[in-house]
Each structure stands twice: as C-alpha cells, then as structure tokens.
Amino acid sequence: MADEKAKKTIDPKKHEMPVQDAKERAHNFEEVALGYDEETAVAEAQRCLQCKNEPCRKGCPVQVFIPQFIKMVAERDFDGAIKKIKEKNALPAVCGRVCPQENQCEKYCTLGKKFEPVGIGRLERFCADRELKMGVTVPEVAPPTGKKVAVVGSGPSGLTCASDLAKKGHEVTIFEALHVAGGVLMYGIPQFRLPKEVVQAEVENLKKLGVKIEVNSVVGKFSTVDELMEEEGFDAVYIGTGAGLPYFMGIPGENACGVYSANEFLTRTNLMKAYLFPKYDTPIKVGKKVAVLGGGNVAMDGARTALRLGAEESHIVYRRSHEELPARKEEAEHAEEEGVIFDLLTSPVEILSNEDGWVTGMKCIKYELGEPDASGRRSPIPIPGSEFIMDVDTVVVAIGQGPNPLVPRTTKGLELNKNGNIVANLETGATSKQGVYAGGDVVTGAATVILAMGAGRTAADSIHEYLTNK
Amino acid sequence: MFKILEKQVHSPVIKQFVVEAPRVAKSCKAGQFIILQINEEGERIPLTIADFDREKGTITIVFQEVGKSTIQLGEMEAGDYIKDFVGPLGEPTHIENVGTVVCVAGGVGIAPVHPIARAFKEAGNHVIGIMGARSKDLLFWEDKMAAACSELHVTTDDGSYVRQGFVTDVLKDIIEEKGKENIPLVVAIGPQPMMRAAANLTKEYDIKTIVSLNALMVDGTGMCGCCRISVGGETKFVCVDGPDFDGHQVNWAELALRQVYFKSEEQLALEYRECTCRNGGAE
Ligand SMILES: Cc1cc2nc3c(=O)[nH]c(=O)nc-3n(C[C@H](O)[C@H](O)[C@H](O)COP(=O)(O)OP(=O)(O)OC[C@H]3O[C@@H](n4cnc5c(N)ncnc54)[C@H](O)[C@@H]3O)c2cc1C
Ligand SMILES: Cc1cc2nc3c(=O)[nH]c(=O)nc-3n(C[C@H](O)[C@H](O)[C@H](O)COP(=O)(O)OP(=O)(O)OC[C@H]3O[C@@H](n4cnc5c(N)ncnc54)[C@H](O)[C@@H]3O)c2cc1C
Ligand code: SF4
Ligand code: SF4
Ligand code: FES
Numbered sequence: 120m121a122d123e124k125a126k127k128t129i130d131p132k133k134h135e136m137p138v139q140d141a142k143e144r145a146h147n148f149e150e151v152a153l154g155y156d157e158e159t160a161v162a163e164a165q166r167c168l169q170c171k172n173e174p175c176r177k178g179c180p181v182q183v184f185i186p187q188f189i190k191m192v193a194e195r196d197f198d199g200a201i202k203k204i205k206e207k208n209a210l211p212a213v214c215g216r217v218c219p220q221e222n223q224c225e226k227y228c229t230l231g232k233k234f235e236p237v238g239i240g241r242l243e244r245f246c247a248d249r250e251l252k253m254g255v256t257v258p259e260v261a262p263p264t265g266k267k268v269a270v271v272g273s274g275p276s277g278l279t280c281a282s283d284l285a286k287k288g289h290e291v292t293i294f295e296a297l298h299v300a301g302g303v304l305m306y307g308i309p310q311f312r313l314p315k316e317v318v319q320a321e322v323e324n325l326k327k328l329g330v331k332i333e334v335n336s337v338v339g340k341f342s343t344v345d346e347l348m349e350e351e352g353f354d355a356v357y358i359g360t361g362a363g364l365p366y367f368m369g370i371p372g373e374n375a376c377g378v379y380s381a382n383e384f385l386t387r388t389n390l391m392k393a394y395l396f397p398k399y400d401t402p403i404k405v406g407k408k409v410a411v412l413g414g415g416n417v418a419m420d421g422a423r424t425a426l427r428l429g430a431e432e433s434h435i436v437y438r439r440s441h442e443e444l445p446a447r448k449e450e451a452e453h454a455e456e457e458g459v460i461f462d463l464l465t466s467p468v469e470i471l472s473n474e475d476g477w478v479t480g481m482k483c484i485k486y487e488l489g490e491p492d493a494s495g496r497r498s499p500i501p502i503p504g505s506e507f508i509m510d511v512d513t514v515v516v517a518i519g520q521g522p523n524p525l526v527p528r529t530t531k532g533l534e535l536n537k538n539g540n541i542v543a544n545l546e547t548g549a550t551s552k553q554g555v556y557a558g559g560d561v562v563t564g565a566a567t568v569i570l571a572m573g574a575g576r577t578a579a580d581s582i583h584e585y586l587t588n589k
Numbered sequence: 590m591f592k593i594l595e596k597q598v599h600s601p602v603i604k605q606f607v608v609e610a611p612r613v614a615k616s617c618k619a620g621q622f623i624i625l626q627i628n629e630e631g632e633r634i635p636l637t638i639a640d641f642d643r644e645k646g647t648i649t650i651v652f653q654e655v656g657k658s659t660i661q662l663g664e665m666e667a668g669d670y671i672k673d674f675v676g677p678l679g680e681p682t683h684i685e686n687v688g689t690v691v692c693v694a695g696g697v698g699i700a701p702v703h704p705i706a707r708a709f710k711e712a713g714n715h716v717i718g719i720m721g722a723r724s725k726d727l728l729f730w731e732d733k734m735a736a737a738c739s740e741l742h743v744t745t746d747d748g749s750y751v752r753q754g755f756v757t758d759v760l761k762d763i764i765e766e767k768g769k770e771n772i773p774l775v776v777a778i779g780p781q782p783m784m785r786a787a788a789n790l791t792k793e794y795d796i797k798t799i800v801s802l803n804a805l806m807v808d809g810t811g812m813c814g815c816c817r818i819s820v821g822g823e824t825k826f827v828c829v830d831g832p833d834f835d836g837h838q839v840n841w842a843e844l845a846l847r848q849v850y851f852k853s854e855e856q857l858a859l860e861y862r863e864c865t866c867r868n869g870g871a872e
Binding site: 296297306334335341342363365367380392397398401403476523525 | 612613615616626630631632633657658672673674675676677678807808810811812813814815817818819824829843846847850851854855857858861862
C-alpha cells in the first residue's frame with residue numbers, strides 16, 4: 120500500500136495462474152492449476168477498481184460480495200475476506216475452481232471492458248484454500264428448533280441446503296445413494312481439476328455443524344420421500360438428486376465393448392480410482408484412440424482423462440464449431456494444450472465393432488453451419504455424402520444427462536415436466552407437494568455448481584420459513 | 590460399516606454371510622439385490638438378496654468365488670465389517686398368482702431363486718422347483734428350497750447326486766409331463782448359458798420366462814449405464830429396469846460379450862492380489 124499512486128497504472132493482464140506443464144500434466148492426475156501465492160493474490164486484488172455499482176456481483180448467481188472481499192485481500196485481511204465470501208457462497212474452494220467465470224462474475228467486470236477482468240475466481244480460490252490450510256472455524260449454530268429435515272442427494276445443492284438449515288438450528292440428515300458425499304464433485308469432475316480432498320474437507324465442515332450424512336442410502340429404494348415424512352418424522356424434504364441419468368446417442372453399435380457413458384468413464388476413474396488399478400480394484404480400459412462425443416465440460420473432462428489413462432490420441436467430436444463449445448473456456452484451452460484433438464462440425468452415425476464386440480471404428484458425417492436460428496446460433500446441417508470412418512477403439516458419450524427417475528417415480532403428487540425434471544418454484548424451491556422442496560440439476564437440468572448451490576440456499580430459506588410457521 | 594453376523598461355508602467356493610443391514614432388510618423384496626464394497630480400495634460388487642429377516646434387520650447373501658473381490662470376501666469371517674452395503678436395488682420380481690410357476694435354479698442361482706420361489710408360493714401358486722449344479726458339493730439350500738417350493742427336483746451335471754443332467758433337461762421333462770398349457774410361467778436364474786438355454790427351450794413351448802441378468806455394474810442406481818443391455822431391441826439398464834427381464838427378449842449374445850469386458854484386468858487384479866499376499870499382506 121506504500122505506492123497508492125503507482126497503482127493507478129493498471130496491469131492490463133490478470134496475474135497468470137501457475138499451472139503444471141502441459142506435457143507433464145497430460146499424464147498425471149495432479150491438479151493442473153496450482154493457485155496463487157499470497158503476493159500474487161494481493162497484487163491481483165489491487166487491480167480491482169472497487170466500482171461503486173458492483174457490476175461483477177450482478178454476474179454472480181449468488182451475489183458474492185466481490186469488491187468487498189477483494190478489498191480485504193488487497194489489505195491482507197484474509198480471514199475477513201473468506202468470511203465475507205462465505206456469507207454468500209458455502210463452497211468457495213469448489214466455485215473458485217469450477218465456476219465458468221468468463222460467463223458470470225468476470226464477464227461483467229469493469230476492468231474487462233478495456234483489459235482482462237480481475238481474476239475473481241482465482242482470488243476466491245486463494246482465500247478458500249488458505250482457510251482450509253489454516254483450519255476452518257465452525258460458524259455459529261442457532262439453538263435447536265426441534266424440526267427435522269431430510270436432504271436427498273449430497274451434491275453442491277444438497278450440501279448447501281443442509282449447511283444453511285443446520286446453521287438455523289434444524290436437525291438435518293443427508294441421504295446419499297453412493298458411498299461418499301459430494302455428488303458430481305466426487306464422481307464426475309476429475310481430480311486434476313478439483314482435488315477430492317478439497318471436496319471432502321468441505322463435507323467434514325458440514326459434519327461439524329451437526330449434519331448427519333447417511334451414505335449408501337438410495338431414496339426411492341430403502342425408503343420413499345413419503346415414508347421419510349410419514350414414518351421417520353421428517354418435517355420437510357429437500358430433493359437435490361442432480362441430473363445423473365446418462366443420455367446415449369441412439370445410434371447403432373452403442374452397446375459395443377469400448378463405449379462408455381461419460382458418467383461411467385469418469386466414475387470409474389474418479390470415484391473408484393481406476394487410475395490406481397490394480398491397487399484399487401475397479402478396472403478401466405482405455406484404448407489407443409479415444410473419441411469423446413460432445414463439447415461441454417463433461418466432454419473435456421472425458422478427453423483429458425483419456426490422455427491421463429494412457430490413450431495415444433484423444434478426440435473431441437462435436438457437431439458445432441469452436442465458438443459454440445459449451446465448456447468453460449479455460450477447460451477447452453487446457454485440453455488443447457494437453458494435446459486433445461478437436462474434430463468439429465462432425466457427428467457419429469454408427470459405431471463399428473468386431474466379432475468379439477469391441478469397437479473398431481466410428482462412422483461419422485461432416486456438418487456445415489447454416490443460417491442463424493431463432494436463438495441466433497447458426498445451426499449445423501449435415502453435408503450429404505460426407506461420411507467417413509474415424510479410426511478409434513474407445514468411445515465416450517458425453518452428450519448430456521437427464522434427471523434420475525428414482526425419486527420422482529416413487530414420490531406421490533410430485534409434478535414433473537416433460538423431460539422428467541421436478542417442477543419447482545425458482546424463487547422458493549417449493550414443489551407441488553407440501554413440505555417438499557427441490558433444486559439444482561434435478562430441477563434445471565444439467566447446469567452449474569454455483570446455480571445448484573444457489574438453489575439449495577434459496578430452498579433452505581423457504582424451508583426455514585415453512586418450518587417456523589408450521 | 591456393516592457387520593457380518595454369521596458365516597457358512599457351503600463348498601470351498603460357495604459361501605454365505607448374514608449381514609446386519611436393518612435399512613435394507615426393512616424394505617427389500619424378492620428379486621432385489623445389494624451392492625457391497627469390501628474396503629476403501631474395493632470395487633462395488635452386486636449380490637442378490639438371498640434371504641432377509643426384517644425383525645433382526647439382517648440380509649443373507651450367498652456368493653461364489655470367481656475373482657479377486659469374491660475371493661477376498663470369502664476370506665472374511667463373522668465379526669468382520671464390510672465397508673459399504675447398499676440396497677435394496679433393482680425392481681422386485683413381479684409376483685402374482687398365475688397358478689403354477691416353475692422356478693429353475695442353476696449353481697449359485699439357487700440363492701436368488703429362493704426368495705422368489707417362496708414369494709410365488711405365498712401368493713398361492715403351485716411352485717415347482719428345479720435346482721442343479723455341476724456336482725453334489727456345489728449344491729446348497731436343498732432344505733430351504735424344499736420349504737420354499739411345493740415340489741422340488743434336484744439334479745447334478747455329473748450325476749454325483751440324485752439324477753444326472755442339466756436343469757433344462759428336468760425342465761423339459763416337466764413341461765412334457767404337465768403340458769405347456771398348465772405352466773404359465775417359468776423363472777430361470779443361474780449362469781448365463783443356463784438361462785439362455787432355459788429361455789430357448791421355453792420359447793419352443795411359448796411359455797413366458799423371467800430371467801435375472803447379472804450384467805457388470807458400477808453404481809447400481811442408473812447413473813453410469815455400464816449395465817446396459819438390449820432387450821426387445823431397446824437399451825435397458827439392468828440395475829434399475831431389471832434385473833428381471835423377459836428371457837425371450839434378451840440379446841444374449843450382447844450380454845455375453847459385455848460380461849467379459851474386463852477379463853484381462855480381472856486376471857491382473859487376481860495376480861496382483863496373489864503377489865501382494867505372498868509379500869505379506871495387501872497393504
Ligand atoms: C464431468 C462434469 C464436469 C462438470 N464441470 C463443471 C464445471 O466445471 N463447472 C460447473 O459449474 N459445473 C460443472 N458441472 C456441472 C455440475 O457439476 C452440476 O451442475 C452440479 O453438480 C449439480 O449439483 P446438484 O447438487 O444438483 O447434483 P449432483 O452434483 O448431481 O448431486 C446429486 C447427488 O444426489 C445423489 N442421488 C441421486 N439420486 C439419489 C437418490 N435416489 N437417493 C439418494 N441420493 C441420490 C447422487 O448420487 C449425487 O451424489 C460438471 C458436471 C459433470 C458431470
Ligand atoms: C444383479 C446381480 C446379482 C448377483 N448376484 C450374485 C449372487 O447372489 N451370488 C454370486 O455369487 N454372484 C452374484 N452376482 C455376480 C457377482 O456380482 C460377480 O460374481 C462378482 O462381481 C465378481 O467379482 P470378482 O472380483 O470376484 O470377479 P471378477 O474378477 O471381477 O470377475 C470374474 C468373472 O465374473 C464375472 N463378473 C464380474 N463382475 C461381475 C458382475 N458385476 N456381475 C456379474 N458377473 C460378474 C465375469 O464374467 C468375470 O469374468 C450377481 C450379479 C448381478 C449383476
Ligand atoms: S461464486 Fe462463481 S460466479 Fe460467484 S464470484 Fe465466485 S467464481 Fe464468480
Ligand atoms: S467489476 Fe471488476 S473492477 Fe469493478 S469491483 Fe468488480 S471486480 Fe473490481
Ligand atoms: S450399474 Fe450404473 S447404471 Fe446400472
């Protein structure tokens with residue numbers, strides 16, 4: 120703070136994120152982005168203009184107090200900064216790493232109009248990591264209300280809802296189908312992007328608030344939502360079961376050996392640690408040439424995981440062009456640096472296999488961009504006669520996921536939309552069934568971590584109100 | 590953690606545990622299964638709920654040692670704990686009174702058939718049980734099966750016990766003897782070749798046949814699609830749409846190919862295990 124004046128010449132660039140070398144990291148599961156050190160964080164924070172109208176906050180789905188926390192970082196009040204962040208965001212170590220900042224907070228940053236925006240996500244991550252290292256202080260919990268809430272699913276949405284309700288003094292139990300809590304943060308997003316230790320540290324913090332987590336508990340099977348309320352005495356239920364049902368293309372050959380859904384490919388690798396096979400028992404098979412179908416974060420994760428598992432070539436096969444890739448910009452860039460090959464304007468029509476049932480190739484067709492459609496996007500049109508055979512031996516299907524029907528199907532009186540998503544009021548999380556709330560991917564369809572968290576928080580507020588007036 | 594309360598050894602490769610799992614015991618039905626994970630490094634393996642006691646809160650599983658995980662499981666003793674145990678999974682078998690049901694059990698398939706036969710009998714059916722194995726020492730639960738069925742036929746492939754022949758030979762005799770019009774339903778559970786043979790046989794007689802598919806699985810909740818299989822030309826997820834399916838609709842060839850997906854890795858897992866065991870423990 121010595122040279123207030125000198126600060127006026129703003130560095131046009133964000134402080135670079137130190138990363139593992141691309142060639143090296145393409146073959147290990149260590150985290151790619153290493154995080155700012157204290158000096159870099161302070162220097163980056165000093166780039167912030169402290170805009171009065173806070174445009175950045177409006178771009179954040181949960182309205183983190185961005186200028187306020189950044190000011191604290193600039194002044195080296197790191198404890199204050201993380202407290203400020205946590206007033207709005209329960210999982211900053213996660214969001215700082217995986218939020219698509221370029222479409223959210225950083226998109227609206229004033230600095231971004233002329234220069235590169237402030238590295239808001241990186242600063243958020245810095246504060247959160249520092250706190251995890253120093254030991255987290257457990258927030259205060261209100262006196263017990265005597266009310267019981269069941270949270271179904273332990274993804275970011277369920278974790279946030281549970282955390283908020285516990286702080287308000289309610290007795291909260293999370294029921295999770297898998298053997299660990301964290302949802303997609305554990306089974307989907309790879310270790311090299313979001314270390315599982317970070318997620319588990321957040322889960323441990325939640326337990327310190329008194330939240331009970333029952334893993335190995337598939338709601339709709341051992342008990343239904345109705346039974347939880349009628350027989351087990353829960354006063355309200357929050358459904359945050361995510362969008363875990365993998366879609367397939369519906370093309371011939373998709374059940375061949377060597378074709379995985381992205382969920383299977385990533386679950387085997389992340390959750391079951393197949394990359395450590397045979398020390399860990401769960402196997403995975405990745406061939407020499409892998410094609411990943413799709414263009415989102417899930418596809419990038421699949422393609423980058425394939426390289427790390429030893430594939431010689433890893434391809435992204437996507438129907439549209441580079442601009443339309445729905446993935447976070449940083450992930451697509453990282454994938455490219457690591458050597459992932461992008462086959463754009465290309466789509467598979469058939470997967471070919473040999474008599475043992477193993478993939479031997481993929482018949483594809485080329486696309487071209489047509490006129491812009493109603494949404495302004497130029498829609499891809501297949502080029503007749505452009506079929507060709509791509510030489511691949513492994514295919515990972517990452518074209519999207521829908522809601523798992525287990526809970527919707529077994530809960531009486533729960534309104535669903537035509538895609539099977541639960542219908543919930545976006546302002547309150549209320550469903551068509553009294554006492555039952557829902558949010559996150561199961562309501563919106565596959566979206567983002569921060570939106571799922573925001574929905575968990577909103578629902579926690581309404582559940583609190585409902586229980587207080589009940 | 591889930592405690593093993595009792596262990597029973599039926600043969601050097603077929604073992605039985607009674608496991609404390611009150612939540613599963615409370616709600617499970619015939620035809621459903623659990624998934625267990627022995628320890629942190631373990632894989633998730635599916636096993637059928639062979640019996641349950643709602644009052645005591647216990648689940649009985651019977652398993653055959655075929656690879657790394659089941660061999661490791663077989664080394665566990667009463668008093669030990671299994672890290673994860675989730676269920677009940679899958680759709681229960683559709684039980685109704687159809688008159689007569691023939692329940693065919695091959696090998697370790699005796700375990701899953703048992704609660705289904707019992708449920709059909711309780712629903713008022715005349716249940717004809719057929720159980721068989723390669724040889725006498727691989728047979729178990731003859732008493733329990735006799736109690737669960739109205740009549741029971743036992744056979745061994747090598748003739749080392751009762752009669753010699755495959756369960757499908759007995760099935761054919763029974764259909765011929767009773768007349769196909771008097772047998773509205775067959776349930777066949779066992780090794781894939783046996784289920785396939787049974788389904789092929791009953792197709793000739795046009796008798797509806799339920800089989801229980803043992804596809805490879807990971808999560809068992811419909812999340813990964815590993816267990817997918819074509820049935821009647823449509824892709825189904827065995828863990829949530831099944832495991833019961835119409836045996837005449839199953840694409841058996843596809844199932845057989847998918848079953849050996851990880852064969853070389855399974856072999857490697859076994860070798861790794863033997864190697865770490867010899868060198869003093871799997872740590
Ligand atoms: C590979 C991948 C990469 C991604 N990358 C990003 C990214 O970079 N940035 C970003 O913002 N978003 C990303 N996303 C999206 C983001 O992860 C999701 O939007 C978010 O996790 C949704 O949170 P959720 O709490 O609604 O559900 P989930 O995280 O899906 O959690 C749902 C939980 O509910 C459990 N469950 C389901 N059914 C039952 C039941 N019947 N009983 C009990 N439990 C049940 C599930 O096991 C799961 O643990 C990615 C998603 C994937 C798959
Ligand atoms: C719904 C369901 C119910 C089952 N019930 C029983 C049961 O009650 N008793 C029993 O002994 N077995 C049962 N199985 C099979 C059991 O899950 C496998 O034998 C076990 O997973 C093998 O693991 P492993 O590591 O010992 O052998 P591995 O080394 O993994 O495999 C050895 C061989 O066993 C077969 N196999 C491997 N994994 C599976 C799997 N997940 N499902 C089916 N076959 C597999 C393969 O053909 C493989 O070549 C069931 C399977 C399913 C899907
Ligand atoms: S939560 Fe996400 S969008 Fe909000 S400030 Fe943090 S990184 Fe930006
Ligand atoms: S818009 Fe950018 S510069 Fe302005 S306060 Fe927010 S982060 Fe700082
Ligand atoms: S085992 Fe994963 S979907 Fe069936």
